[in-house]
Amino acid sequence: QVADLIGADKKEIIFTSGATECNNIAVKGVGRFYKAKKKHIVTTQT
Secondary structure, eight states: OHHHHHTOOGGGOOOOSSHHHHHHHHHHHHHHHHGGGTOOOOOOOO
16 A cells, blocks of 8 residues: 555565664665665765
8 A cells, every 4th residue: 555655666665663774774775786886885873
């Protein structure tokens, strides 16, 4: 239902236990996407 509500594919929706887990998944996904392009990823702790 969530996917339909926001116009996404069901495979694109991930429920996590909290913000830290969500952020880790996002950063790892970006890292995998840019791995072949050898770009830098800069993160900060706030």
